[in-house]
Amino acid sequence: MNVKSIDIARALGISKSTVSLALNGKPGVSEQTRQEVLACKKQLEEHGVVPPGMFSRQPEQRKRQQIKIVKITNGMKNIQGAELDLWTDVNQVFEKNLQANGYSLGLLYADFREEDQSRMIAECNADDVAGVIIFGTELKQENSPLLDGIRKPLVIYDAAPDIEKYPVILIDNRQGVELAVNELLAKGNTDIQYLCNPLPMYNYLSRRRGFQEIMKQKGLGDASDRIINTGSSIEEVHQMMREYLKTAKLPQAYIMESYHVSMGTIMAMHELNIRIPEDVSLIGIDTLPSFLTGGIDMTSIRVPHTERAYWAIQLLLKEIEHPVKEKCKLYTNCVFVDGETVKKR
Structure with a gap:
């Protein structure tokens, strides 16, 4: 047979x-x-047949193999303590697609501010674990050696440590920022400033680096002095921007790096009676419903959160079945979402 x-x-x-x-x-x-x-x-x-009970791992006796999803925290309050729920839909995509491929989902939080990660490594290397997805939104470059003890097939979701041994799934942050700049320029907004979240997360760092590169590429010069630090929480941004906007000369447009920056900035502008987009155009990275933006339909860049979850699983399944020496970085595109916060000049 x-x-x-x-x-x-x-x-x-x-x-x-x-x-x-x-x-x-x-x-x-x-x-x-x-x-x-x-x-x-x-x-x-x-x-041609296997008698019932011949093997310990037959369906009625075995424990289903799991994919361990390790959510790394570094005190940035993006994974634990996030102000908006970005991850429920992502978790559902993980669970649905893993079940469709015969796996269960094992969820683990690991605080990488602690040097001893022996418990995390032991759980990842358990016999019933087929592979590991590192949820690396808060992963720092210096954390990457802590992953070396994991002996199972591994994919990193949402971070790009400078190592080549693992497949990585990423947001194309530069492409997302370019969509925002192109929309502003197409409508005559050339005086553009960038409001950033100061947390040292890969996604934020790559967005502002992309902003500087794109502005220079478009012939708009060195944009390093057009980047303004705001805050890492909605209320921090709100308080900072309320004071800053009292005296600052408004540009034609702001690009806002994260949902924290978008919500806090719009709150401050409403309190100061700054009209959007008549006085200043806005584009936010990460789409928000209008009930979180004071009733305005914010022009935005949609970040592919759930799509990354799907592709992370596909990469891991391939890594389990046919591991190759040369690993890949897979970038998912952002999508422009038209709204009412960009003025045509």
């Missing part, structure tokens, strides 16, 4: 990717699982 991987997977109640790892002698499965896969293959080749 010609036995396929899917036949073994069904007989043992495990994923096809686990069977592939076992048959090809790859890491990521226990020796017990490997031996059962080989024995099951032989049983099917010789007899």
Whole structure:
């Protein structure tokens, strides 16, 4: 009998990717699982069926393999303590797609301000873990050595540490900022300033770096002095911008780096009777419903949060089944969302 991987997977109640790892002698499965896969293959080749109870990992007895999603925190209040719920939809995409591929979701929070990450590493290396997704929104470059102890296939979601050993799924932040600049220029707004969130997160750093590159590319000169630090929370931005706008000369337009900056800035402008877009044009990175922006339909750049979750799973499944030495960085595009906060000049 010609036995396929899917036949073994069904007989043992495990994923096809686990069977592939076992048959090809790859890491990521226990020796017990490997031996059962080989024995099951032989049983099917010789007899065509597997009697109930022959193997410990048959469906009625085995524990479903899981994908461990590790949400790293660094005190930035983006993962834990976030002011808006950005992650429920992302978690649902993870869970739905993992279940469709025969895995359960194992969620773990790891505070990377602590040097001892032995518990996190042990949980990731457990026998029932097939692979790991590092939720790296708050991951810092200096944190990356803490991942070295993880021996399972691994993908990093939402951060780009300068290492080549793992696949990474990212927002194309530069492309998102370019969409904003292009919209402003197309409507005659050439005096553009950039309101930033000072937290040292990869997404924020790459957006403001992209702003400077794009402004220079468009012939608008060195934009480093057009970047204004605001705050890392909605209320911090609100208080800072309320004082700043009392004396600052308004540019033609602001690009706002995050939802914190957008909400806090709009609150301050409403209190100071600054008219949007008559007095100043606004584009926010991350789309917000109008009930969070004082009733205005904010022109924005939609960030692909749930799409990144889907592609992170696809990358991990490929890494489990067919790991390659050369890893990839996959960028997901942002989308321009038209609103009513950009004035045509």
